[in-house]
Amino acid sequence: CLMISIDEGQTLSELQLVKDISYIDIYMRFMKCHKCYDIIPTSSKLVVFDTTLQVKKAFFALVANGVRAAPLWESKKQSFVGMLTITDFINILTRYYKSPMVQIYELEEHKIETWRELYLQETFKPLVHISPDSSVFEAVHSLIKNKIHRLPVIDPVSGNALYILTHKRILKFLQLFVCEMPMPAFMKQTLEELGVGTYTNIAYIHPDTPLITALSVFTHRRVSALPVVDHHGKVVDIYSKFDVINLAAEKTYNNLDVTVTQALRHRSQYFEGVMKCNKLETLETIVDRIVKAEVHRLVVVDEESRIVGIVSLSDILQALVLTPAGTHTHTHTHKHTHTHTHTHKHTHTGSVNGQRELGVRIGPSTEPCGTP
Numbered sequence: 001c002l003m004i005s006i007d008e009g010q011t012l013s014e015l016q017l018v019k020d021i022s023y024i025d026i027y028m029r030f031m032k033c034h035k036c037y038d039i040i041p042t043s044s045k046l047v048v049f050d051t052t053l054q055v056k057k058a059f060f061a062l063v064a065n066g067v068r069a070a071p072l073w074e075s076k077k078q079s080f081v082g083m084l085t086i087t088d089f090i091n092i093l094t095r096y097y098k099s100p101m102v103q104i105y106e107l108e109e110h111k112i113e114t115w116r117e118l119y120l121q122e123t124f125k126p127l128v129h130i131s132p133d134s135s136v137f138e139a140v141h142s143l144i145k146n147k148i149h150r151l152p153v154i155d156p157v158s159g160n161a162l163y164i165l166t167h168k169r170i171l172k173f174l175q176l177f178v179c180e181m182p183m184p185a186f187m188k189q190t191l192e193e194l195g196v197g198t199y200t201n202i203a204y205i206h207p208d209t210p211l212i213t214a215l216s217v218f219t220h221r222r223v224s225a226l227p228v229v230d231h232h233g234k235v236v237d238i239y240s241k242f243d244v245i246n247l248a249a250e251k252t253y254n255n256l257d258v259t260v261t262q263a264l265r266h267r268s269q270y271f272e273g274v275m276k277c278n279k280l281e282t283l284e285t286i287v288d289r290i291v292k293a294e295v296h297r298l299v300v301v302d303e304e305s306r307i308v309g310i311v312s313l314s315d316i317l318q319a320l321v322l323t324p325a326g327t328h329t330h331t332h333t334h335k336h337t338h339t340h341t342h343t344h345k346h347t348h349t350g351s352v353n354g355q356r357e358l359g360v361r362i363g364p365s366t367e368p369c370g371t372p
Contacts, residue, residue: 023184025324027174028137030181036139036153037132039173040163048073048161049084051113058112059089063249068242069150071127071161072112080127080161083150084112086241087218089248091119094215097256104254129154132162136173139165140321144314149224167313168296174320175291183284184324191286191311192279196319197300199309204229205239211263212256214239224312227274227299228260233306235299237264238274276301279308287316 047070049058062070062084069085092115096104110118129152130139143151143165151165191197203221205214207228214226218241228237239260246266247253277286277298290298290313300309 023182024186026181026184027320028322028324030174030177031137031140031170031321032135034136034173035132036130036134036136036165037162039136039165039169040132040153044163046071046161046163049112050075051081051111051116053112055088055092055110055112055115056107058084059245059248062086063245068245069164071152071164072116074113079159080129080152080154082116082127083152085150086245088115088119090215090218090241090244093244093247093253093256094212094219095119097212107253127152130165131156136170137321140167140170140317143167143170144318144322147222167317168294171287171313171317171320172291175287178287186319186324187284187287188282190280190282191277191300194283194319196283196286196315197279197309197311198315199300202227202307202310204307205260206231207236207259207261209260210256211258211260214260215244215256218244225297225310227307227310228264229307233304235274235276235301235305235307237261238299239264240296243267274299276305277311278302283316283319286311287320290316 045065045067047061047065047067049061049070049072051072051074058070062068069083071080072082072084073079074081092107092110093104096107128142128146128148130142132153132155139151143149149166152161153163153165154161186194203217203223204227205217207230209228217223217226225238225240227235228239230236237260243264246263247256250266252258252266272293275289275293275295275298277289277300279300286298290311297310297312299307300311302308
């Protein structure tokens with residue numbers, strides 16, 4: 001599938017040129033040769049919510065199951081109609097929070113379907129999803145074109161949701177096979193040379209920024225993480241959307257007047273520090289670092305650790321796969337990972353486990369890290 005044709009009688013310089021040109025789109029061709037089914041783990045947990053479930057219970061279920069999003073199933077339509085994500089939690093908090101003295105009624109009492117009707121109003125869109133037989137290239141294109149972070153894989157025959165694909169999973173899959181493929185010349189180029197990342201109009205916050213302000217920045221700037229920058233411009237921490245779910249875990253969402261620094265003390269997982277890079281590092285180095293660290297973005301800094309830009313997983317996949325294919329779907333405003341919009345699907349009340357085969361129930365993943 002990745003063969004390169006070479007004619008007899010070509011000179012060494014011509015052969016080198018053929019090789020360089022052929023290798024440019026090798027990652028794109030690799031992804032066109034693999035189906036989404038190839039990326040699905042043999043065992044994985046999939047949480048699904050019925051739209052009649054209370055919003056509060058749904059967010060608690062996300063926390064309890066250690067997942068970041070769940071497809072939504074509408075019984076009346078007998079189909080998946082969207083996704084419930086941490087972005088919904090943030091939008092509810094920013095829309096209805098008043099003060100620590102006032103309970104957020106909408107979070108406590110609303111059902112998912114009520115929230116969707118209020119929030120989406122007349123903007124309901126079909127759930128963006130993909131078939132397990134579609135190529136991984138199609139998945140990358142769909143994720144970036146639709147500016148979403150999660151793409152449900154749905155069996156077109158059974159209607160079952162099999163898995164939720166992410167940029168992170170796709171890049172990790174590619175990295176497993178990188179050593180078996182020729183390396184394109186652009187992998188040895190720097191971020192600055194390639195123009196990969198966002199370096200203008202970067203959204204960030206300060207250690208003393210009130211939490212409600214940070215949540216509003218998430219909503220208005222449509223980013224998935226905010227570097228925490230001190231008053232000298234140095235990056236000292238990062239507050240991501242995933243950190244926001246700790247508010248549900250700790251049941252502290254009724255007081256959003258605390259500072260970001262105070263909120264970050266309640267991180268549920270060990271934090272190794274902000275993953276950084278600089279513009280003079282090669283794309284090869286960047287890909288290796290972001291995959292090994294299992295993060296969704298790197299903060300680009302200068303020699304003094306002052307913020308310069310952001311490199312996200314979507315930036316990297318754009319550079320590795322879509323740009324060589326001549327497909328430019330990113331609008332290069334401050335893209336620093338766009339929030340997942342409400343186009344995704346599937347569910348039942350409570351949680352169920354993902355199924356790779358019709359009628360086969362699979363438990364939580366027991367595979368070692370790094371297994372595709």
